[in-house]
Amino acid sequence: MEIVKKQEFGEVTLMKRAIFALLVISACSDPSLAKYSGGSGDAGNPYQIANIADLLTLANDVNDYDKCFLMTADINMQGQVFMTACIAPDTDSTPGSGFNGTPFTGAFDGDNHSIVNLTINVGPNSKCSLGLFGCIGQGGLVKNTGIEDVNIAGEYSSDFVGGLCGYNYYGSIINCYSTGSIAGNHYGAGGLCGYNRNGTITDSFSNAALNGGWNAGGLCGDIAYGNIINCYSTGNVSGDSAIGGLFGYSHDSNISDCFSTGQVTGTTETGGLFGAINYGSISNCYSTGDVIGINWTGGLCGVIFNGNVIDCYSTGQTSGVEATGGLCGQSDGNIISCYYYSQ
Numbered sequence: 001m002e003i004v005k006k007q008e009f010g011e012v013t014l015m016k017r018a019i020f021a022l023l024v025i026s027a028c029s030d031p032s033l034a035k036y037s038g039g040s041g042d043a044g045n046p047y048q049i050a051n052i053a054d055l056l057t058l059a060n061d062v063n064d065y066d067k068c069f070l071m072t073a074d075i076n077m078q079g080q081v082f083m084t085a086c087i088a089p090d091t092d093s094t095p096g097s098g099f100n101g102t103p104f105t106g107a108f109d110g111d112n113h114s115i116v117n118l119t120i121n122v123g124p125n126s127k128c129s130l131g132l133f134g135c136i137g138q139g140g141l142v143k144n145t146g147i148e149d150v151n152i153a154g155e156y157s158s159d160f161v162g163g164l165c166g167y168n169y170y171g172s173i174i175n176c177y178s179t180g181s182i183a184g185n186h187y188g189a190g191g192l193c194g195y196n197r198n199g200t201i202t203d204s205f206s207n208a209a210l211n212g213g214w215n216a217g218g219l220c221g222d223i224a225y226g227n228i229i230n231c232y233s234t235g236n237v238s239g240d241s242a243i244g245g246l247f248g249y250s251h252d253s254n255i256s257d258c259f260s261t262g263q264v265t266g267t268t269e270t271g272g273l274f275g276a277i278n279y280g281s282i283s284n285c286y287s288t289g290d291v292i293g294i295n296w297t298g299g300l301c302g303v304i305f306n307g308n309v310i311d312c313y314s315t316g317q318t319s320g321v322e323a324t325g326g327l328c329g330q331s332d333g334n335i336i337s338c339y340y341y342s343q
Contacts, residue, residue, distance in 0.1 A: 041067035046109065048072050052080065055115070059087045062102040069106065071113040071145070078117045084127050085134030085166055086118065092128075099129050099160075099167050103137025110145030110176070118163075120152045128159040129166030130184075131194065136171030143174040147192075150180035150208065159187045160194035162221070163208050168199035175203045184212040190221040190247065191235055200227045205234070212239035217247035217274065218260050228255045236289075238265040242275035242302070245287050252279040260287045263316075268295040269302035269329075272314050277333070278305040285312045293320040296329035299340050304333035312338045 036057060038048035046068035049055055055075055058064055065088060084090065092100035120130050129135055130152055136142055142164065150163045160166040163178030178192045188195040191206025206219045215222040218233030233246050242249040245260030249269075260273050269275040272287030276296075287300055296302045297320030300312055314327055323329045326340035 037072065039070065041069075043068050043107065046070040046107070049075070051075060052077065055086070065102055065104045065106060067106045069108045071110045074114045074116060076116045077119065080119065082118075082120045083122050085120070085130050085132070087133050088136070089134040090127065090129035090166070099135045099169065101129070101134055103135040103140065103169060104133050104142075105137040105140045107141040108145065109143055112144050112146075114146035114148045116148045118147060118150045120154075122154055122158060127154065129194070130154055130158060130161045131163060131165040133165040135167040135169055136165050136173070136199070138170035140171035141174070142171070142176060145176045147176070147178040148180065150178055150182065152182045154184050154186065154189070158184060160221075161189040161212075162192055162194040163206065164192050166194045168193050168196045168201070168226075170198045172199065173201045173204055177205045177207070179207045181209045182211070184210070184216060184221065186213045187215055188221040188248075189213070189216045189239070191218050191233055193220045195222045195224075196220050196226040196228070197224045198226055200229070201231055202227075202229045203231070205232045207233070208235045210235055210237045210239075212237070212243065212248065214240055215242045215248035215275070217244045218262055219258075220247045221249075223247055223250040223253040223255070225251070226253045228253070228258060230257045232258055233260045234262055236262040236264075240267050242269040243293075244271045244274035244301070245289050246273050246285070248275045250274060250277045250280055253277075254281050255285060256283045258285045260289060262289045263292070264289055265292045266297075266302070267293065270297045270320070271301035271329070272299045272316050272318075273301060273312070275302045276305065277301070277307045277309075279307045281308040281310065282312060283308075283310040287314045288316055290316045291318045293324070293329070295320070295322045297324045298328040299326045300338070301328045303329055304331040304335070307333045308336065309333065309338055310336045314340050315342065317342065
């Protein structure tokens with residue numbers, strides 16, 4: 001009799017385990033319980049971003065910052081106000097401290113969809129690395145993504161501000177764009193990307209109006225050891241030092257096949273295409289916007305400390321006080337096969 005009881009107990013236990021396994025399988029296959037709107041997060045089956053809830057899930061889970069994502073619809077962020085970057089925000093707001101959060105190192109494919117009405121307003125508290133992405137890190141990829149009607153208001157000490165990302169560090173941005181209004185007010189503000197260090201931006205543009213402080217540009221604020229290829233900007237740009245229609249300042253970088261058309265207003269190192277470069281090269285680029293500056297003002301560039309500018313031109317009206325030129329305010333580099341003409 002005792003043996004029968006043990007056998008019955010064993011049968012009940014096995015039955016419970018079978019039921020539990022069925023429940024687990026059922027839960028995993030229930031779409032309503034999925035983490036995103038579909039997918040598994042790998043390259044062959046990326047997580048699907050279809051609504052605000054999906055985007056916020058990504059924003060709040062640093063463990064997914066190395067996964068793959070695919071947008072399946074436009075997303076309107078109306079009513080959502082952030083005080084930091086939406087995804088991969090900086091955790092240390094001290095100016096000059098660099099990025100201290102967890103960067104996004106996965107792949108985000110917008111599939112030609114847009115994120116609309118992204119609003120970031122840091123209020124009285126200083127925040128750095130502002131944008132949809134705070135930092136795109138090494139190996140990270142963002143492509144085919146539009147940021148429309150963005151509104152970013154950084155404080156005076158907010159470094160690295162851009163519509164798509166604040167900081168692109170060894171990452172890649174391909175076929176992306178931004179429209180709206182961006183105020184960086186300190187260092188490294190751009191319509192699409194604030195600071196592009198060792199990163200690449202290709203086939204992208206910005207139509208955002210930009211107000212920056214130092215190193216501010218219509219597409220990208222500051223570039224170091226990076227590449228910008230086949231990009232353009234059309235928004236008006238204003239700021240203090242190293243201000244340009246396409247980018248503000250570049251160190252040892254390569255920019256090719258790009259143009260800018262917006263009006264540029266600055267104090268020193270102000271140019272229709274870029275404010276200043278130090279080493280590197282600019283080739284096959286042009287600017288058509290009017291330029292208003294005080295010191296080191298040029299239709300194409302404010303100042304060339306070192307480096308090469310090749311096969312470029314400008315056509316905008318230029319006005320300044322000291323060291324002002326139709327093409328360049330001042331140059332200690334090489335200007336080859338370039339020209340300026342007034343429309």
